Amino acid sequence: MSVDQATVRRIAHLARIAVTEEEVPHLQGELNAMLAFVEQLAEVNVEGVEPMTSVTPMVMKKRQDEVTDGGYADVVTGNAPMTEDHFFLVPKVVE
Amino acid sequence: MTDATALTLAEARDALRAKQVSATEITQAFLAAMEKARGLNAYVLETPEQALAMAKASDERLARGEARPLEGLALGIKDLYATKGVRTTAGSNILGNFVPAYESTVTSNLWRDGAVMLGKLNNDEFAMGSSNETSAFGNVVSPWRRQGSNTPLVPGGSSGGSAAAVAARLCLGATATDTGGSIRQPAAFTGTVGIKPTYGRCSRWGIVAFASSLDQAGPIARTVRDNAILLRSMAGPDAKDTTCVDLPVPDYEAAVGRSIKGMRIGIPKEYRVDGMPAEIEALWEKGAKWLRDAGAEIVEVSLPHTKYALPAYYIVAPAEASSNLARYDGVRYGLRVPGKDIVDLYEKTRAQGFGKEVRRRIMIGTYVLSAGYYDAYYVRAQKIRTLIKKDFEDVYAAGVDAILTPATPSAAFGIGEKGGADPVEMYLNDVFTVTVNMAGLPGIAVPAGFSSEGLPLGLQLIGRAFDEETLFSVAEVIEQAAGRVDLPQAWWA
Numbered sequence: 341m342s343v344d345q346a347t348v349r350r351i352a353h354l355a356r357i358a359v360t361e362e363e364v365p366h367l368q369g370e371l372n373a374m375l376a377f378v379e380q381l382a383e384v385n386v387e388g389v390e391p392m393t394s395v396t397p398m399v400m401k402k403r404q405d406e407v408t409d410g411g412y413a414d415v416v417t418g419n420a421p422m423t424e425d426h427f428f429l430v431p432k433v434v435e
Numbered sequence: 436m437t438d439a440t441a442l443t444l445a446e447a448r449d450a451l452r453a454k455q456v457s458a459t460e461i462t463q464a465f466l467a468a469m470e471k472a473r474g475l476n477a478y479v480l481e482t483p484e485q486a487l488a489m490a491k492a493s494d495e496r497l498a499r500g501e502a503r504p505l506e507g508l509a510l511g512i513k514d515l516y517a518t519k520g521v522r523t524t525a526g527s528n529i530l531g532n533f534v535p536a537y538e539s540t541v542t543s544n545l546w547r548d549g550a551v552m553l554g555k556l557n558n559d560e561f562a563m564g565s566s567n568e569t570s571a572f573g574n575v576v577s578p579w580r581r582q583g584s585n586t587p588l589v590p591g592g593s594s595g596g597s598a599a600a601v602a603a604r605l606c607l608g609a610t611a612t613d614t615g616g617s618i619r620q621p622a623a624f625t626g627t628v629g630i631k632p633t634y635g636r637c638s639r640w641g642i643v644a645f646a647s648s649l650d651q652a653g654p655i656a657r658t659v660r661d662n663a664i665l666l667r668s669m670a671g672p673d674a675k676d677t678t679c680v681d682l683p684v685p686d687y688e689a690a691v692g693r694s695i696k697g698m699r700i701g702i703p704k705e706y707r708v709d710g711m712p713a714e715i716e717a718l719w720e721k722g723a724k725w726l727r728d729a730g731a732e733i734v735e736v737s738l739p740h741t742k743y744a745l746p747a748y749y750i751v752a753p754a755e756a757s758s759n760l761a762r763y764d765g766v767r768y769g770l771r772v773p774g775k776d777i778v779d780l781y782e783k784t785r786a787q788g789f790g791k792e793v794r795r796r797i798m799i800g801t802y803v804l805s806a807g808y809y810d811a812y813y814v815r816a817q818k819i820r821t822l823i824k825k826d827f828e829d830v831y832a833a834g835v836d837a838i839l840t841p842a843t844p845s846a847a848f849g850i851g852e853k854g855g856a857d858p859v860e861m862y863l864n865d866v867f868t869v870t871v872n873m874a875g876l877p878g879i880a881v882p883a884g885f886s887s888e889g890l891p892l893g894l895q896l897i898g899r900a901f902d903e904e905t906l907f908s909v910a911e912v913i914e915q916a917a918g919r920v921d922l923p924q925a926w927w928a
Contacts, residue, residue, distance in 0.1 A: 341811075343802065355757060355801040356764075356778065357794055358786035367798065370858055374799050377859045378746040378812070384819055391817035392824065395634040395648050395875035396900065401677045415536045419768035428766050433777050 341379070342372045439464040440604040444508055444661035447607050451497055451507045458493035458507025458551060461607075462486050465509045465553055469605050471928040477590075477600040479514050479572045480522055481554040489551040496549065505668055506549035511606035513597050514555040515562055516542050516652075517641040521552075525643040526560040526570035529763045529788025531770045539641025540673045541610060541652045548668040553606050557596030560790045561760065562617055562645045565864040566853065567595025569792040574850055577625060578603035578923045582889035588847045591621030591864075597655045598625040602922055608656035608665050612642060614649045615748055616868030619880035622655050623842035623893025626882045626920035628910070629655040630662050631868075633900045634875035635680040637666075638673035646755035647678075649748075649872040658919070659881060659910045663687035666903065682901060690904035691911045696730030698909065701835040705741035706867060708844065715841045715892065718884050722839055722894045725916035726909065736835055738826040743819050744870040749862060750803050750816035751873070756793075757800030763788060795858065824874040831899050837909050840867050842893035846886035867895060877903045881910040883917045891920060 343351070348368045352359040359367065413426035422429035439461045442450065450456045466483050486509065493507035517523050517535035524530040538546070546552070559569040566589035567575040577590040577599055590599040594611035598621035601609050611618040613631035622629030630653045637652040644650060654665035667687045673679045702723060707716070723733045765771035765784030772787050774780035789797065803812035830838065844866055854861030871878040876897055883894040894913060898906040 347802075348798075351798050351802045351805070353782075354805060355797050356761075356781040356785055357789070357797065358779075358782035367795070370795055371799055371802065373857050373859055374749060374795075377862075378750055378816075381743055381746050381750075381815055381819060384740070384743055384815075384822070386815060386818040386822070389818040389821050391814050392648075392820040393817070396678070396680060398635070398678075398680060401674070401681070403674065412536075417767075418536060419533055421765065421769070421771035430766055431774065431777050431780055 341375055343368060343375065440468050442607070443657050444607040444664060445658065447508055448664070452502060458490040458497065459487065461507060462490035462509050462551055462553070465606060468928070469553065471925070472603055472605055474927050475576045475578060475599055475603055476573055477557055477575050477596045477603065477605055478511065478554045479524065479526070479557045479596065482521060482552055485521070486551050486553050493549055493551060503547070503549035504664070505545060507551060508549070508607050509551045509553050510545065511553050511556045511597060511600045511609040512542060513558050513594055513610050513612060515558055515612050515643045516610055517643070518542055518552070518555065521555065523555065523643070524571070525562070526558045526572060527789065527793065528571045529770045529785070530768070533768050537641060540638035540675060541642065541669045544668050544671060545610070550668070556600055556609055559593035559595065560793050561643065561756070562593035562612055562614055563756070563792050563796055564592040565616065565620055565861055567592040568850065569790055571790060575599045576850070577847055578927065579625060579847060579890055580923070580926070587850045589624070589850055591624035591847060593617040594621050594629070594655060598622055598627055598629070601625070601627045601655050601657060603925070603927070604922060608654055608661050610652065610669070611655045612650060612652050613872065614645050614752060615872050616865035618653045618655060619868045619878055619893070619895055620843050620864055622880040623882070624847040624891065626891030626922065627655050627657055628659050628662050628879065628881050628914070629653060630666060630879040630903065630906065631871065631877060632666060632670060632903055633877045635678050636670045636877070636901065636903070638671070638676040638679040640673055640675040644759040646752040647759060648755060649752060659907055659914050660688060660691045662879070663691050663907045685904055687903060687907055690907040693908040694730065695726065695909050695912055698731045698836040698905070699834055700726050700731045700733050700909065701736035701830055701838040702733060703736050703738045703741065703838055703840060705738050706840045708866065712845060714886055715844065718892050718894065719839070719841050722883050722913055725913055726839065729912045734835065736830045736838065738830065738870070740819065740822045740826050741870055744823050744873050745862065745866055747816040747819045747823070748869045748873060749799070750812050751820065753796040753800030754804050754813050755800070757797045757804060760793070760797055820873050823870060827874045827876060836899070837905050838897040840895045840897065842867060842880040842895040846888065846890035846892055871897050876900055877906055879906045879910045881913050882920045883913055
């Protein structure tokens with residue numbers, strides 16, 4: 341399988357990464373090189389094989405559903421580029 | 436006391452307890468060495484004040500006879516580990532001046548046991564790379580050079596800063612992480628020892644995520660024993676990581692020097708890849724002979740799905756990365772590039788904040804997870820992963836204790852030499868190590884000899900899940916037989 345330039349633009353948008361027109365052909369070449377490399381996986385017979393969902397067979401640890409941490413909004417927002425009253429500021433999203 | 440930077444971690448520990456040297460003296464010696472070695476670019480941040488304060492506290496405990504397991508031992512920390520109040524970037528511009536308000540579990544464990552932090556070590560951006568050339572801080576220069584040449588070489592990656600700092604005697608040991616070979620390949624390139632423990636042995640909490648089902652923390656240090664000492668402190672249960680196992684941590688150091696007589700060591704025929712350099716093949720045979728001489732039985736084994744591990748990895752790892760790295764949005768932390776609306780802000784921030792390799796991997800991951808391709812790529816790769824794991828399980832069920840392979844297909848290469856046109860050329864570096872991550876098993880790289888150009892070469896041992904002890908015992912035999920590596924003279928100082 342290989343990707344065309346329209347697909348490259350669509351993937352970039354899905355990934356929320358801006359690409360310039362000059363970058364598209366180059367990215368297309370690199371993505372197609374990787375897709376060509378993984379092509380050989382098609383020859384493996386995976387009939388009846390379960391996909392791996394847990395690296396180590398183990399029951400997921402659980403804990404009581406209770407608040408164990410928090411109460412420090414100033415720390416949580418401390419690294420944010422723009423905040424106001426412990427809210428993260430973004431451009432207007434609702435008209 | 437001779438130069439404290441020449442000591443191994445175990446020697447430094449013993450010298451501290453014998454009061455032949457103080458933690459402050461050791462720390463000062465490393466801080467001075469780091470200053471002279473800035474040209475190697477191994478550290479992206481030096482923390483001398485914190486280091487000296489920690490060393491002073493260690494000296495007080497040592498004086499009171501209350502030394503903890505790593506008391507006063509000076510370490511470097513890969514910049515993928517969140518360190519409270521100390522800038523943590525993962526080698527990326529998108530994290531910019533991120534200063535965590537929390538400490539990773541693994542580094543917390545190290546400080547709990549008395550270790551001293553010298554600074555943060557360079558790495559490939561988000562640990563994506565095999566040469567430390569993708570870091571936003573620029574590449575790391577290996578302390579090693581080819582005989583009679585001044586060509587700068589890569590230290591390997593992604594834990595290139597960790598490996599270079601250990602080999603250049605800029606710390607007693609370092610933390611590292613391994614998603615596809617990022618501990619073992621740089622260890623092999625720099626004549627140092629590095630272990631990727633079993634998935635779930637160390638907590639991933641507070642380590643910047645790359646591919647969560649593959650990432651695992653581990654140490655790089657000068658000897659097998661030093662690795663055993665560090666791993667014992669790094670490993671252990673953690674309620675904050677649901678994939679971290681609730682198993683007690685053995686005394687790994689006790690396994691160093693244990694007899695390997697009667698052990699069965701597997702040699703996987705599928706690792707004899709086309710075009711393998713003769714010196715790698717010879718190194719591998721020499722390693723097998725050393726183990727046979729130590730009383731182990733060498734048996735040929737088969738891991739039939741080996742060749743599919745690397746392509747399957749290049750679906751699974753980018754897919755998980757594209758999901759993990761979605762958090763870098765310019766809103767909550769790190770770089771923000773203004774945009775006309777929120778999507779524009781995301782797209783501009785991520786285009787500017789991520790480097791080329793990271794953007795490429797996010798895009799491939801986004802593609803293989805996108806509607807219509809998920810089953811063909813991601814689900815198929817996860818099925819192949821099941822088959823890869825089963826290959827190992829079958830070999831171990833047949834009575835094999837550990838598997839011996841080369842660590843890398845070649846010695847270290849020059850900066851800028853690989854991956855320029857075709858990214859796959861660089862990815863092939865991990866052909867021997869990536870299988871181990873796919874199966875979640877432990878693997879250790881140990882120096883075993885030198886290339887014709889005088890560069891270190893390493894062997895890899897792969898163990899059963901949660902049997903790091905056998906790896907330490909077998910690796911010690913190789914280390915003893917090969918002889919301690921003479922680290923390069925400080926041409927950079």
